[in-house]
Amino acid sequence: MTDVLLVEDDPLLREATQLSLETYGYEVRTASDGLAGLARFRERTPDVAVLDVMLPHLDGVSLVRRIREESRLPVLLISARTDPVDVVLGLEAGADDYITKPYDIPVLVARIRSALRRAADLPRSVPEEEPPLRFGDLTVDTASMEVRRDGRLLDLTPTERKLVLEFAAQPGVVLSRTALLERVWDYAWGGDTRVVDVHVQRLRAKIGRDRIETVRGFGYKLAT
Known part of the structure; x- marks a missing residue:
């Protein structure tokens, strides 16, 4: 229970x-x-x-x-x-x-x-031999769901971890705030986009402020 x-x-x-x-x-x-x-x-x-x-x-x-x-x-x-x-x-x-x-x-x-x-934090169905995703000093292991920066394991909340996994799954692709609300927070009915903005700021502080770019009027994308 x-x-x-x-x-x-x-x-x-x-x-x-x-x-x-x-x-x-x-x-x-x-x-x-x-x-x-x-x-x-x-x-x-x-x-x-x-x-x-x-x-x-x-x-x-x-x-x-x-x-x-x-x-x-x-x-x-x-x-x-x-x-x-x-x-x-x-x-x-x-x-x-x-x-x-x-x-x-x-x-x-x-x-x-x-x-x-x-x-x-259920691991995704990813073959064990698949290598982690690398973006500069950032490493995202989609099998273990671990995120590292310069080899150091980052202490992320479940929400922050899911957010970075969404970005890593589509590097360079602009994800709208609405799309992130649906995928990370399961807000099929919509929600306050301030939730996204604040969590992106918190995530930037941990993975690097230049790693997530703001595309004004559209959303955010992971810099490759």
């Missing part, structure tokens, strides 16, 4: 979300503030964490940073605030995705499932 950590300070919303997720077969542990959420996380690492942004004692963005110091598990942020600055701060802290309030439970479940699929 998938273990979900839900950290939400609103008792009615917390209980309603917990009960709804449990009807989908999830095991849901809850906390009402950031520090309690951190304690629950350390008590037993969940499969996925769903965190409200506006939490007492330790806000959701700070909680994401604390979790990222210890784990690569998928983290989703929930917020009633839609200001771009708030969204970007949450994603830059290491969140894989964010959802704005009010939200529909089926949408939340779809986002959770998508995050879990990315975190599964």
Whole structure:
């Protein structure tokens, strides 16, 4: 059973979300503030964490940073605030995705499932003898799903790893933000392209800022 950590300070919303997720077969542990959420996380690492942004004692963005110091598990942020600055701060802290309030439970479940699929890190069906892909100092092994720079293994989140694999599969080809949302985040219904932009910036910081080029008005491509 998938273990979900839900950290939400609103008792009615917390209980309603917990009960709804449990009807989908999830095991849901809850906390009402950031520090309690951190304690629950350390008590037993969940499969996925769903965190409200506006939490007492330790806000959701700070909680994401604390979790990222210890784990690569998928983290989703929930917020009633839609200001771009708030969204970007949450994603830059290491969140894989964010959802704005009010939200529909089926949408939340779809986002959770998508995050879990990315975190599964199932190797692709690639022959073992196929050599890794090389782009300058960047090496992408599609069989082991390892990414190295100058021979050093990079510590990527599941979302970042899937994103670089999409670029590596089509080097030099411009991938639109919409296409990346569909392929990496499984957003068949569309989504906020800021998620893509922030993750590309985070990925650039790890693999080299010149490695992913922006094609204005279209999207991004991996430099060859």
